[in-house]
Amino acid sequence: MMFLIVSSIFWCIVTLDDDALNEFDVKISINNVPKNVTFISDVPSIIHVNVRDKVSSLISNGILKKPTIQLDFDKYADRGVFRLSKSELDASLRSIFGNSAQIASASRDSIRLNYTTYPGKRVKVIVDANFTPSLGNTISSQIIAPESITLYSEASILDTIKVVRTEKIVRRNISDDTEFQVKIIPIKGVKMIPDKVSIKATVEPLVLKKTVVEITPKNVPADENLMIFPNKSEVSYFVPMSKFNDPIGDIILQVDYNTIRPNDSKIKVKVSSFPSDYINVKATTDSVEFTIVKIATK
Numbered sequence: 528m529m530f531l532i533v534s535s536i537f538w539c540i541v542t543l544d545d546d547a548l549n550e551f552d553v554k555i556s557i558n559n560v561p562k563n564v565t566f567i568s569d570v571p572s573i574i575h576v577n578v579r580d581k582v583s584s585l586i587s588n589g590i591l592k593k594p595t596i597q598l599d600f601d602k603y604a605d606r607g608v609f610r611l612s613k614s615e616l617d618a619s620l621r622s623i624f625g626n627s628a629q630i631a632s633a634s635r636d637s638i639r640l641n642y643t644t645y646p647g648k649r650v651k652v653i654v655d656a657n658f659t660p661s662l663g664n665t666i667s668s669q670i671i672a673p674e675s676i677t678l679y680s681e682a683s684i685l686d687t688i689k690v691v692r693t694e695k696i697v698r699r700n701i702s703d704d705t706e707f708q709v710k711i712i713p714i715k716g717v718k719m720i721p722d723k724v725s726i727k728a729t730v731e732p733l734v735l736k737k738t739v740v741e742i743t744p745k746n747v748p749a750d751e752n753l754m755i756f757p758n759k760s761e762v763s764y765f766v767p768m769s770k771f772n773d774p775i776g777d778i779i780l781q782v783d784y785n786t787i788r789p790n791d792s793k794i795k796v797k798v799s800s801f802p803s804d805y806i807n808v809k810a811t812t813d814s815v816e817f818t819i820v821k822i823a824t825k
Contacts, residue, residue: 548579548631553620554595555638557609561600565647565679566609567718568640575634578624585624594623604642607681611638641716647677648685652711655695658728661702665806667767670727676711679718688714693724704729731767733806738762738775742796742815746784752820753784760796760812764805776802780810782817792816 552573574596578585596619603609611619613636620630652675660666678685693709706727711719740762744753762778779800787794793814801808 546579547582547585548577549585550575550577551594552576553623554593555598556595557598557600559600561644563644563646564600564604564642565644565718566640566642567679567716568642570640571635571638574620576620577631577633578620578628579631580624580628585628596620596623603638607642609638609640609642613637643679643681643718645680645682645685647679647720648688649675649677650688651675651690652724653690653692654709654724654726655693656707656709656726657695657697658701659699660730661700663733664702664730665733665765665767665804666701666728667731667769667804668727668729670729672725672727673721676722676724677720678714679720680716684714684716688717691719696726698728701728701730731769733765734768734771735763735765736771736775737764738778740778740780740810742780742782742812744784745781748784750822751784752822753782754818754820755782755794755815756817757812757815760810760815762798762808762810764801764808766805770804776805778802778805778808782815787817787819 553576554573555571557570576594596616598611598619600609603611603615616633616635616637617630620633621628624630652671652673654669654671656669658666658669676691678688678691691711691714693711696707696709698705698707704727706725708723708725710723713719713722738761739759741759742755742757744755747753760780762780764778766773777800778798780796781799782794782796794817795814796810796812798808798810
């Protein structure tokens with residue numbers, strides 16, 4: 528047993544003196560960033576680094592502590608660009624792992640980040656969404672959150688942007704209230720906060736309603752009178768259940784004098800206008816009889 532213990536200790540000592548290659552996730556921390564500075568480029572959180580060194584050094588410098596590059600903003604920032612050259616990045620990595628360490632490879636060889644001190648600009652979000660409800664339902668509302676976002680860039684770029692738009696989102700056969708996350712289409716050289724919005728589609732069942740509406744003529748010459756029989760028609764339509772007891776909105780039924788042809792005895796009834804939340808509006812009477820009466824002039 529004593530021999531095994533001694534052998535194990537000896538093996539560990541020999542192993543610690545061997546060279547090895549290991550991969551580490553090195554964190555990046557940018558310190559002393561002024562409050563009026565916003566990075567337009569995405570700031571990398573880590574760099575994947577392969578380091579070759581003695582096992583003992585890799586353990587003490589990489590495994591037993593979380594390797595982090597501490598970068599001072601003022602040292603590397605100049606006129607809208609935060610820049611760390613390859614040699615500066617290599618030096619920063621060697622300062623973490625020691626001068627004997629060899630940086631075999633890294634996920635990036637330099638750091639270049641654009642930033643701005645110009646105040647953000649608030650713009651409206653235009654949603655490109657196509658939602659279709661399941662049969663017998665309607666999408667009664669679409670709630671966007673947030674309705675506007677903040678953009679950061681140079682003044683010359685921000686002045687040209689009035690709105691931003693989301694990527695197109697299509698959903699079919701929606702039967703329940705559903706919330707979607709959709710990304711905003713990126714704009715080169717612009718930082719968006721946030722870069723996505725939430726869209727909540729509220730689904731309601733449709734219910735049938737009926738009412739009687741007067742039919743009105745249009746395009747009738749001033750010296751004529753268009754008399755129609757009957758002059759009213761029942762109209763059926765669907766509304767969201769939550770609006771079933773709401774007052775009936777304006778539904779306009781019309782007949783068009785200009786559509787009358789010789790020998791016609793009837794004229795077609797058309798639904799000219801109705802509230803936007805009414806669905807499948809139909810007049811029971813599709814056509815009516817008519818008589819044209821000349822108006823006597825003095």
